Amino acid sequence: MITAEQQRSWAEMLMSHPDADQSGQGPGWLVAARKAARQAVAELPVLDRKQEAWRYTSIEALLKQHFRPALNTDNNPVLEINDCLLPDFDTYRLVFANGRYDPHLSSIKELPRGVSLGSLRTALTTDPERLATWFGHSANHSAHVFTAMNTALVNDGVFVHVESQVQLDRPIEVIYLSQVDEDPLLMQPRNLIVLDAGARATLVERFIGFGQSAYFHNNLTEISVGQSATLKHYRVQDESRCAYHLSSLYLSQQAQSRYHGTTLAFGGAWARTEYNTTFKQEGAVCELNGLYTVGDQQLTDFHLDVRHSVPGCASREQFKGVLYGKGRAVFDGRILVEKQAQHSDAQLTNDNLMLTRNAEVDTKPQLEIYADDVKCSHGTTVGQLDPQQVFYLRSRGIDENAARKMLCLGFASEILDSIEVPALRDAATGKLHDTLNAAVEAEG
Amino acid sequence: MLSIKNLQVAIEDKAILRALNLDVGSGEVHAIMGPNGSGKSTLSHVLAGREGYQVTAGEVLFEGEDLLALQPEQRAHKGIFLGMQYPVELPGVNNMMFMRESLNAIRRARGEAELDAVEFMQRVREKARLVELDEQLLKRNVNVGFSGGEKKRNEILQMAMLEPRLAILDETDSGLDIDALRIIAGGVNALRSAERSIILITHYQRLLDYIQPDTVHVLVDGRIVRSGDKQLALELEEKGYGWIEAEAAA
Numbered sequence A: 001m002i003t004a005e006q007q008r009s010w011a012e013m014l015m016s017h018p019d020a021d022q023s024g025q026g027p028g029w030l031v032a033a034r035k036a037a038r039q040a041v042a043e044l045p046v047l048d049r050k051q052e053a054w055r056y057t058s059i060e061a062l063l064k065q066h067f068r069p070a071l072n073t074d075n076n077p078v079l080e081i082n083d084c085l086l087p088d089f090d091t092y093r094l095v096f097a098n099g100r101y102d103p104h105l106s107s108i109k110e111l112p113r114g115v116s117l118g119s120l121r122t123a124l125t126t127d128p129e130r131l132a133t134w135f136g137h138s139a140n141h142s143a144h145v146f147t148a149m150n151t152a153l154v155n156d157g158v159f160v161h162v163e164s165q166v167q168l169d170r171p172i173e174v175i176y177l178s179q180v181d182e183d184p185l186l187m188q189p190r191n192l193i194v195l196d197a198g199a200r201a202t203l204v205e206r207f208i209g210f211g212q213s214a215y216f217h218n219n220l221t222e223i224s225v226g227q228s229a230t231l232k233h234y235r236v237q238d239e240s241r242c243a244y245h246l247s248s249l250y251l252s253q254q255a256q257s258r259y260h261g262t263t264l265a266f267g268g269a270w271a272r273t274e275y276n277t278t279f280k281q282e283g284a285v286c287e288l289n290g291l292y293t294v295g296d297q298q299l300t301d302f303h304l305d306v307r308h309s310v311p312g313c314a315s316r317e318q319f320k321g322v323l324y325g326k327g328r329a330v331f332d333g334r335i336l337v338e339k340q341a342q343h344s345d346a347q348l349t350n351d352n353l354m355l356t357r358n359a360e361v362d363t364k365p366q367l368e369i370y371a372d373d374v375k376c377s378h379g380t381t382v383g384q385l386d387p388q389q390v391f392y393l394r395s396r397g398i399d400e401n402a403a404r405k406m407l408c409l410g411f412a413s414e415i416l417d418s419i420e421v422p423a424l425r426d427a428a429t430g431k432l433h434d435t436l437n438a439a440v441e442a443e444g
Numbered sequence B: 001m002l003s004i005k006n007l008q009v010a011i012e013d014k015a016i017l018r019a020l021n022l023d024v025g026s027g028e029v030h031a032i033m034g035p036n037g038s039g040k041s042t043l044s045h046v047l048a049g050r051e052g053y054q055v056t057a058g059e060v061l062f063e064g065e066d067l068l069a070l071q072p073e074q075r076a077h078k079g080i081f082l083g084m085q086y087p088v089e090l091p092g093v094n095n096m097m098f099m100r101e102s103l104n105a106i107r108r109a110r111g112e113a114e115l116d117a118v119e120f121m122q123r124v125r126e127k128a129r130l131v132e133l134d135e136q137l138l139k140r141n142v143n144v145g146f147s148g149g150e151k152k153r154n155e156i157l158q159m160a161m162l163e164p165r166l167a168i169l170d171e172t173d174s175g176l177d178i179d180a181l182r183i184i185a186g187g188v189n190a191l192r193s194a195e196r197s198i199i200l201i202t203h204y205q206r207l208l209d210y211i212q213p214d215t216v217h218v219l220v221d222g223r224i225v226r227s228g229d230k231q232l233a234l235e236l237e238e239k240g241y242g243w244i245e246a247e248a249a250a
Helices: A004-015 A028-043 A120-126 A128-134 A145-152 A387-394 A400-417 A422-443 B040-048 B072-078 B095-109 B117-130 B148-162 B178-190 B206-210 B230-239 B242-249
Strands: A092-097 A115-119 A158-162 A172-178 A185-187 A190-195 A200-209 A215-225 A230-238 A244-253 A258-265 A270-279 A285-294 A299-308 A314-323 A328-337 A345-354 A360-369 A375-383 B002-011 B014-024 B029-033 B054-062 B080-083 B166-170 B197-202 B215-220 B223-228
Touching: A004 A028, A004 A145, A028 A128, A028 A145, A092 A115, A115 A120, A120 A128, A120 A158, A120 A190, A128 A190, A145 A215, A145 A244, A158 A200, A172 A185, A172 A215, A190 A200, A190 A230, A215 A230, A215 A258, A230 A244, A230 A270, A230 A422, A244 A258, A258 A270, A258 A299, A270 A285, A285 A299, A285 A328, A285 A400, A285 A422, A299 A314, A299 A345, A314 A328, A314 A360, A314 A400, A314 A422, A328 A345, A328 A375, A345 A360, A345 A400, A360 A375, A387 A400, A387 B072, A400 A422, A400 B095, B002 B040, B014 B040, B014 B054, B014 B223, B029 B040, B029 B230, B040 B054, B040 B072, B040 B080, B040 B166, B040 B197, B072 B080, B072 B095, B080 B148, B095 B117, B095 B148, B117 B148, B117 B178, B148 B166, B148 B178, B178 B206, B197 B206, B215 B230, B215 B242, B223 B230, B223 B242, B230 B242
Parallel strands: A092 A172, A158 A190, A172 A200, A185 A215, A190 A215, A200 A230, A215 A244, A230 A258, A244 A270, A258 A285, A270 A299, A285 A314, A299 A328, A314 A345, A328 A360, A345 A375, B029 B197, B029 B215, B080 B166, B166 B197
Antiparallel strands: A115 A158, B002 B014, B002 B054, B215 B223
16 A cells, blocks of 8 residues: 555655756746646645556555656766667657767758757757747646656657648657666656647657666657648557556647557556547547557556547547466556537457466456447457467467467557558567567467 | 277267277378268367367377377378368468468478478469469468358368378368369369378268269268268268168167
8 A cells, every 4th residue: 555645755755856956947937837746746646546547557666666867967878779770760860868868879860841850958948939839738747646747857858840731751760768777767758749730740759678777767748730730659668677667648639630659568567658639629530559568577557548529530549468477457448528529439449368367457448428429439358369270270280389479469460560660560570579489488 | 191990089078989990091082971960070170189189099090100199280290181161260360471381380390491482472372273262362361251162262272282191171061152162172183192191071972073082981979880982972962871870870
């Protein structure tokens, strides 16, 4: 059991850490936002099992960790970026080393006109007024203690602004490298992604943790997709097996806009992703896909909160999980269709493949519908590999482990095949291959 | 090639096969007929190594080796092929990739070089023509959305690709219309050779009009109660199984 006092003092200790001191830094509106968030921490409820959204995901172990906020450049270790780059993947690349933007590892050359891309820290100095237009408009700073903490210590992150009708010729790639050998670090990138009307872009975020690095990656991303704009957003979470990871995504969509989000969650000891989608105007489409694998000593948690508050929007959510060993997963998909949101189209599915008896998933699709002319469906499955399918493959000369692996890959292929960036799809397939090798060999 | 002696098999302690004896020589085609529940499919599953069957007595030798001691994949490596009565669908598993993995797994086990993509493509195209299988089906997921006839053709395609020493075709004719039956039979006939034996398991004499067996066996209540030539199948077609069941019970 954890208490409100424990949670408060843990967060307070981090925020008062000498390394977290940035008093007076940044524009006035940011100083005010930090201060308000810090105050909110003291009043926010404790995230215990009584909170429905945290019922299956305990933060107890997290609160026992003593992190040091990684706000200073001297946290940056020497990192070998070349090992992390994908072959045949030409991108505008931003690299964050232990939470801080690293211009030497990054590569942003020949940006088209109408595109701003760089670190939030820089943009706060050069263009604070423009940032004020969007900052904090989509996000709920006081959703819970972690979003408040992110805001209280805003320091660096990704800033993307694609102006009206501009189409990016290459994907934007953001790599978060974490390599921590000593004290566990707290890293809190704060990202702001803005696409004006008719803009098109692909954003790829890759979270990479080295070895047994211990850290808490508590990132918060605000995304605004303008009228008729399209954002394809891929996220590959491959944190270290000792890491805590929380992604809070806030998405705001204008008329006829399209957002395609895919999260692949492979790593972390404790990893949670929250998608919050708000449709501001009619005719928008939001598609969220996810694939997760969890084994021993791993918890992966997905929370979706999709709000249809205007008519005629569509949302598609498809999440698949492969669980092995004593892996645990949580899926909580909530779709709200408000009374005035007629002609909403919402479809949510979550399928789980359990390779072992000891794996566990708590899955909870929730459809709350207050409008009467809508097309909505949801479905959840939890199952094992079909022995008849395994036998079929074995009778064709394929050994049992290979057969099981082939069926798992088949199960995941729907999500992997939807990745439109070949280099990323190949890398993700390779990663899944390796994970399944380890999983299937361990069971066999 | 295959020698089954006094094979007794139970499912959850219920006896299904009771003292079954069968010898299949190299290059021979044997048909096994029999009423529902006589144990035909059990025999095919036990030969291929499916789980869930208790062998309570007897032995099965394949080229002199104890077949029942082998894993299903090892049996495939030795040259056993089971054409399934109900081929399962494998969502997300590409048909072509599956066949290549299968063929190369068998080749690896035999110490043969794997086929590269080009060699494989040539062979699969050639064999697909043999069973008149639309090449588009090769690009799809295994059996997913295939018609009944397409699934059976896909089975015979695999047989053609894997070139087994012993093919057991379990009710390959069930659910086929006459055209599909002719195509399947044509494929099987093209694969007949002096080195390859075939066991055809079927309810109906119809299949045997197209694939001429060397020997016909009648399986009743877990035993082969009569063996003969093709005439026996015609006799069954005319009179049904009743008389032979009555004889067997007597």
